[in-house]
Amino acid sequence: MEPDIKIILREILLGFWKVHILHHAAEGPVVGQWMLQELRRHGYEVSPGTMYPLLQRMERNGWLRSEVNPEGGPRARKSYYLTQRGHEVLEFLRERVEELWMEITNEAEH
Template sequence: MPDQALENEILRPLWKVHILHHAQQGPIVGHWMIEELREHGYRVSPGTLYPLLARMEKLGWLACCNPSRKKAAKEACPYRLTAAGRRALREVEARLKELTGEIRTKARS
């Protein structure tokens, strides 16, 4: 299990990449995303994830598939990836590819 500093400073921001990736594959809901992130070893709670989804929606990366469902607090709001979210994911993928290539090159030398 990673220490708290590693979790907070490096791993938690990667949640957003996972969310964008899965939203690209199809609509996601918070509860399912919590379970998916936990399967990858991330420690995530609803109190952390739902505000994150709301921020990603405010940034224009996600959109609620049925905005009228958001009004009812108990109903799940399926989120889909927007065009801006696709652009953000492509940018992250390119930078991660560059970074992992650099890490691999350094490891071989």
């Protein structure tokens, strides 16, 4: 089991913490570094090279919008907010998570 963790993380859990991100963005602005820590807390080891392109994609998709101090230079810290569209996506995902949860906990011991 232990050696499978990395494979599971990449193969399956990738989408899970993306939901986390949207969820957190709904509660307040999200910053890349903070999100990396938060995910580590949950056992998801995510690298910057994965996180930042992801946040950019989500912004490109219109799920997040970012604010940045224009004086801060090209690597200034960016705060991401959930957009209206992002809220709809999150709601949709909530339903999917619930559906999955219901399905796999139905342990009727066949």
